[in-house]
Amino acid sequence: MTVTALKAQTTERVRSVAAMLEEEIVLGWLLPRERLVEEELAERLSVKRHVVREALADLERVGLVERIPNRGAVVKLLDPLEVRQIYSVREVLETLAAEQIPLPVSPVVLERLRVVQKQHAAAVDAADARAAFRANMIFHETLFRACGNPHLVELIQGLAQKVHGARSITAASAEHLTLARDEHAAMVEALAVGDRERLVALCRQHLGPSRDAYIAAVEARFTRQATPGSAIKA
Amino acid sequence: MTVTALKAQTTERVRSVAAMLEEEIVLGWLLPRERLVEEELAERLSVKRHVVREALADLERVGLVERIPNRGAVVKLLDPLEVRQIYSVREVLETLAAEQIPLPVSPVVLERLRVVQKQHAAAVDAADARAAFRANMIFHETLFRACGNPHLVELIQGLAQKVHGARSITAASAEHLTLARDEHAAMVEALAVGDRERLVALCRQHLGPSRDAYIAAVEARFTRQATPGSAIKA
DNA sequence: GTTGCCAGGATTGTCAACAATTATGTCGAA
């Protein structure tokens, strides 16, 4: 739909391509273990192979993609243990950030959060997974940025990216999206009334569902020797 | 001195070059604000420009280097605020890791730590800054790995890398090196006797000196409008 | 004396072709 890169400043195009691929992974267009062939992507995204190459290197650094020398890149499949480990660190960091947000929060931040939250809610109600994903990203960035430590925010975002591959399960699920929508609203409210305890609790709760859903999905679908009775279904 | 990359597996060479540059930054060979010209580095390190390019992209993502489109890369100068912010997160994460190390620690880890600690001590006593730097990196990686969460370790290492540029002040200082040496020994001891509280306290203390030294050095040397009486000296 | 402009040089960004490596498929022998 949106032609993001028109005449970007070189390195911007790389970022743009990386972001597009990231979105496709999150939205389930690209599934775990799927091969990412440079030339193919280059043609599809209307950029040169060189750019795709750099973008894939970026995604590898982030942890969304795995690159084997001379064999190419595949979207990385996180095993449940890794997911648990990542989420446990996320919990600590997001809790920490929430605790450090100065209360009462600045009105401008609060207003921005309200706006983004409304956009997210609208996207969820319209079942627009892509818009919901984007609004969700912006919401959390805006929220955690209020803690005042950009490096902490960067870490939180990095960890979120790492499990983006895991989000393809929840990113399209109406149930999860509405839950997230309501939790966002609750967060804004807690922030508005200056209830830190509630805010922190909400942030912690917020992580659980997507983690559990992914672990359940992986254990049901992607493990090889598990679930001996059920053969491949779909 | 050491010809690290002889016939590495492509992507390994990029890592190798990035590591070399990182070392040169830490050891003060490359100073903040110094330009990193691709072709020059390529010739000096006997690799193609392409490899240097990717290595610089790596270092940019890590935060050691700043890259401006069409203008090239410079080693990043962290302002004191950033250093404080990074160290505050480091403190949380390293404390967390130390708290999660299962005690008593496995004998094999303890033995490995002892070996590395001895190497570090030897390097410090021999005033070999490079060897000390390497041993120091390995020591902390070995220590924190024992916490069992690789992603937490990765974050800790990433933050450590970010302030590597800041370490050029302390990495060559005999005073700081001997202090670090003794603290490492104390950590191993605390680990050996299973004294968690002491271990955590040591980890926390361990961070302070280099942070303070860097902030002091930056405020004395690199700020522009400060120190109005003293003109450029060297 | 200051400002604006243009040429020259240095450096990064782009590209397409080529080399190297790995996977795939076929054929023959046991």
Added chain:
DNA sequence: TTCGACATAATTGTTGACAATCCTGGCAAC
């Protein structure tokens, strides 16, 4: 039929040249 060697195809990795961009310094105009 199964196994292994070999040829072939698909894909990544590398290279050098070229284009675009940005800084530098000098010169002229105000």
